[in-house]
Amino acid sequence: MSKKRRKFTAxxxxxxxxxxxxxxxxxxxxxSKYGVHPNQVSQWKKQAKEQIVAGFAGKAxxxxxxx
Numbered sequence: 001m002s003k004k005r006r007k008f009t010a011x012x013x014x015x016x017x018x019x020x021x022x023x024x025x026x027x028x029x030x031x032s033k034y035g036v037h038p039n040q041v042s043q044w045k046k047q048a049k050e051q052i053v054a055g056f057a058g059k060a061x062x063x064x065x066x067x
Contacts, residue, residue, distance in 0.1 A: 008036075016041055017048035 031038040
């Protein structure tokens with residue numbers, strides 16, 4: 001029998017990503033703590049950074065459009 005694919009909530013991903021962004025622990029430590037692969041922690045961290053940048057970029061483009 002094959003394993004069922006695990007699904008993680010957005011809240012869980014955000015918690016792991018924020019913990020990774022804080023830099024207090026290594027990716028391996030976080031992966032052990034949350035029970036996921038270190039590559040997954042890295043991917044969620046990258047996605048969080050991109051979303052943060054996109055959030056600020058949206059405001060700048062709106063301000064530029066008003067002028």
